[in-house]
Amino acid sequence: MTAALWNEIVELTVEHLVLVVVSMAIAIAVAVPVGVLLTRRAPLQRWVLGFANVMQTVPSLALFGFLIPIPLLGGIGKHTAIVALVLYALLPVLRNTLTGILGVDRVVRESAIAMGMTGRQLLWEVELPLAARTILAGVRVATVTTIGTATIAAVIGGGGLGVFIFRGLASVDTAQILAGAVPAALIALLADGGLGWAEKKLSPA
Amino acid sequence: MTPLVSFRNVSCRLGGKDVLRGLSLDVEAGETLVLLGRSGSGKTTALKMVNALLLPSAGEVWVEGTPTVAWDAIRLRRRIGYVIQDAGLFPHFTVEQNVGLVPRLEGWPAEKIRARAHALLEQVELPPAQFAARYPRELSGGQRQRVGVARALAADPPILLFDEPFGALDPVTRVELQRQFLALRREIGKTAIFVTHDVREALLVATRIALLHEGRLAVLAAPAEFLRAQGEEVHAFLSCLDTQGMPA
Numbered sequence: 001m002t003a004a005l006w007n008e009i010v011e012l013t014v015e016h017l018v019l020v021v022v023s024m025a026i027a028i029a030v031a032v033p034v035g036v037l038l039t040r041r042a043p044l045q046r047w048v049l050g051f052a053n054v055m056q057t058v059p060s061l062a063l064f065g066f067l068i069p070i071p072l073l074g075g076i077g078k079h080t081a082i083v084a085l086v087l088y089a090l091l092p093v094l095r096n097t098l099t100g101i102l103g104v105d106r107v108v109r110e111s112a113i114a115m116g117m118t119g120r121q122l123l124w125e126v127e128l129p130l131a132a133r134t135i136l137a138g139v140r141v142a143t144v145t146t147i148g149t150a151t152i153a154a155v156i157g158g159g160g161l162g163v164f165i166f167r168g169l170a171s172v173d174t175a176q177i178l179a180g181a182v183p184a185a186l187i188a189l190l191a192d193g194g195l196g197w198a199e200k201k202l203s204p205a
Numbered sequence: 206m207t208p209l210v211s212f213r214n215v216s217c218r219l220g221g222k223d224v225l226r227g228l229s230l231d232v233e234a235g236e237t238l239v240l241l242g243r244s245g246s247g248k249t250t251a252l253k254m255v256n257a258l259l260l261p262s263a264g265e266v267w268v269e270g271t272p273t274v275a276w277d278a279i280r281l282r283r284r285i286g287y288v289i290q291d292a293g294l295f296p297h298f299t300v301e302q303n304v305g306l307v308p309r310l311e312g313w314p315a316e317k318i319r320a321r322a323h324a325l326l327e328q329v330e331l332p333p334a335q336f337a338a339r340y341p342r343e344l345s346g347g348q349r350q351r352v353g354v355a356r357a358l359a360a361d362p363p364i365l366l367f368d369e370p371f372g373a374l375d376p377v378t379r380v381e382l383q384r385q386f387l388a389l390r391r392e393i394g395k396t397a398i399f400v401t402h403d404v405r406e407a408l409l410v411a412t413r414i415a416l417l418h419e420g421r422l423a424v425l426a427a428p429a430e431f432l433r434a435q436g437e438e439v440h441a442f443l444s445c446l447d448t449q450g451m452p453a
Contacts, residue, residue, distance in 0.1 A: 111293030114256055115307050115356075116282035129297050 005179065009164075013183045016160035019078065019150045020187075023085035024143055031090050032135065035097025036123065045098065052091035060149050063087065064156050081150070081158025088149055089142040096138025100131025133202045140195035147188040151180060207270055209234045209364060209396050210255055215264035216420075217250050224250045226420040227264070234363075237390060237397045239407040241442065242417035248400045251417070252366050255398060256285045268364070283307055286357030286365040286395075290372045292349040294341040300326070300352050301337040307360040325355040328392075329385065347378035354389070367399040371406070383409055404442045408432075416442065 038045050058066070063084050067074040073083050104127050112126045128135075154162030164180030167173070208231035217225040225247045232238045240248035253259040254266045257273045265272040268281060294303050304322040313321070323333040329351040341349055350370060357365055370386075371379045383406060390397070390410075401407055407414050408428045416424040416431075418438040426434050432443065 105293075105296075107289060107291055107293040108295060110258070111287065111289060112295070114258060114282055114285075114287040114289075116279050116310060118279055121310065126295060 009179055009183060012159065012161050012163055012180070013187070016147075016150055016162075016184065017187065019081060019085065019153055019158060019160050020143065020146050020191075023082050023146055023150070024089060024139070026082070027086045027089035027093055027142060027146075028139060030086070031093035031138075032097050035094045035135075036101065036128075038094075038098055039101045039127075049091075049095065049098075052094050055087045056091045060084070060088065060152050061155065064152055064158075068156060076157040078153075078158050080156055081153035081160075085146050085150055085153070089146050092138040092142040092145070093135070094138075096134050096141075097131065100134030100138075101127045103134065104130045133199055136195060136199045136202065140192060140199065143191050143195060144188050147184060147191060151184055208232055208267075209269060210398065211267040212251065212254075213265045213267065215251070215254065215261045215266055217247070217254065217259060218262045219250065219259075224420055225254075225261075228417075228420070228422055229264075230415055230422060230425065232396060232398060234396050235394055236412040237399055237410055239399045239401060239411035239414045240417060241401060241404060241407045241414050243402060245419075246417040247420040248402075248417050249368055252368055252398055252400050255364070255366055256282045256287060283311060283360060284362050284364065286359075286362040287368075288350075288353045288357045288366065288370045289368045290370060291346075292341070292353030294349055294352055294356070296341055298340075299337065300331070300339050300341070300344070301333070303341065303352055304355045304359055306356060307362075311360055321359060322355075325358055326352075328358075328389070329355045331355075345378075346374050347382060350374060350382060351385070354386075358393070363396060365395050365397040367397060369400055369402070372401070372403075379406075386410060404445050 034048065038048055055063075064081070067080045067084055068076065074080050108126065108130070109122070112122050117125065150158075150160050151162035151165055153160050154166050161180040161184045164176050168176030168178075168180065210232040212228045212230040215225055215228045216223065224245075228247070228251060230238075230251075240251055242248040250259060254261060254273065255268060257276060257278045260274055265274070267273075268276065269284075273281065295306070298306070301319070301322045304325055305318040308318045308321055323337065326333040326336060331348060331351055336344075336348070336352075341352070344352065353370065371382050374382065387410065399407075399410055408431070411428050413425065413427050414431045415422055416438060423436055423438045424431065424434045431439070
C-alpha cells in the first residue's frame with residue numbers, strides 16, 4: 001500500500017468520525033429531551049414514536065436522495081448527510097429514553113415525590129440516573145448503525161469512508177472497497193465495545 | 206388544641222370509583238392513629254391525602270391548620286415523613302444518601318447531614334460504620350425497612366405516615382420491627398398515621414384505631430374499646446384474632 005493511500009484512509013476516517021460524532025451529538029440532544037417530554041405527555045407518544053419509526057423504515061439510500069431537493073436541510077454535502085444520519089439515530093435513543101424513564105420502579109418514583117422532590121429533582125436525581133443504562137443502550141445501537149449508514153453519505157458528497165467504497169464499486173477495485181469497509185467496521189466494533197463497557201459501568205440498579 | 210391532621214368530610218373518586226365517602230377524622234398531636242381496613246377500603250388513599258399525593262374530590266384535609274390544597278405541596282411533603290412497603294429506597298443511593306435525602310433537599314450543610322444520617326442509623330440499630338456505604342440491594346428486607354424509617358425521620362418532621370411498612374416482611378422480622386417502632390415512638394413521641402390490614406399490628410401500635418369499610422369510617426376507638434366494639438366489619442377483623450377452630 002502506498003503512503004498516499006494511507007494518508008487518504010486517515011483523512012477519510014477522520015471525516016467519517018466527524019460525521020458520526022456530530023450526528024450522534026445532535027440526535028442525543030434532540031431525542032433525550034423529547035423522550036423526557038413524552039414521559040410527561042403520554043398522548044404525544046404515539047405521534048412522535050410513529051414519526052421516528054417511519055424515518056427508520058425509509059431505505060437509507062432513498063432518504064439521502066429525498067433530502068437533496070429540500071431547501072435549507074437538503075442539498076449536496078456534509079450537512080445533508082448529517083440531517084439524514086440524525087433522522088436515523090433518533091428512534092433508538094428516543095425509544096430507550098422513554099422505556100428507561102417509564103421503567104423506573106413506581107414505588108421509587110412515588111417515594112421521591114413524597115420526600116418532597118420537585119419535578120426537576122425527580123428527573124435529574126432519580127429518573128435519569130436510573131434510566132441511564134437503558135438510554136446508553138439506545139445510544140450504542142444508534143451509534144453502531146450510524147457508523148455503517150454514514151458510508152452512504154459519500155453518495156451525496158458527504159465524504160467519509162464511503163468515498164472509498166463507492167469509488168471501488170465504480171472501478172471494480174476490491175482494495176479500494178476494503179480501504180473503506182475495514183476502517184468502518186473497526187470503528188463500529190470499537191464504539192460498540194466502548195459504549196458497552198460504559199453501559200456496564202453504570203451501576204446496575 | 207387543634208388537631209394536627211383533620212379530615213373534614215373527605216371524598217375521593219379515583220378511576221370512576223368512590224374510594225372515600227365523607228371521611229371525617231381528627232389526628233391529635235402525639236398519637237399513633239391506625240387506619241385499618243381490607244384492601245380497597247380507602248385507607249391508603251386517605252393516607253396519601255395527608256401529604257397531598259392525592260387531593261380530595263370533595264371536602265378538605267387540614268394539616269397544621271391549613272388545607273392541603275392551600276399548602277405548597279413540596280413544603281408540605283418535606284414536613285411529613287413517609288414510610289412505605291418495600292421502603293422505596295433509591296437503588297442508586299447509598300444508605301447514607303438515602304437517609305440524608307430530605308436534609309439535602311432542604312439545603313443542610315454536608316457535615317450536618319452526615320452527622321444526622323449516622324445518628325439515625327444508630328437509632329434504628331444499623332451501625333453506620335457497617336451500613337452507611339452500602340446500597341439498598343445489599344440489605345435484607347428488614348434492614349431496608351429500617352433505612353426507610355430513618356429516612357422518614359431525617360428532617361425531624363412533625364408528622365409520620367406509614368403505609369403497611371412491615372407488610373412485605375417475614376413474621377419474625379415484622380415483630381422485631383414492630384417492637385422497634387414502639388421503642389422509637391416512646392423515644393421521639395411523634396404523631397403518626399399508620400395504615401395496615403393486620404388487626405394484631407393495629408392493636409399493638411395504635412393509640413386509636415380507625416376502621417375503614419368501603420370508604421367510610423366504620424369504627425373509631427382506642428385498642429381496648431375496639432376489642433369490645435360492635436358491627437359486622439369489626440367482628441370480621443376481630444375474628445382474625447380467634448385461633449380456635451384452625452387446624453393445629
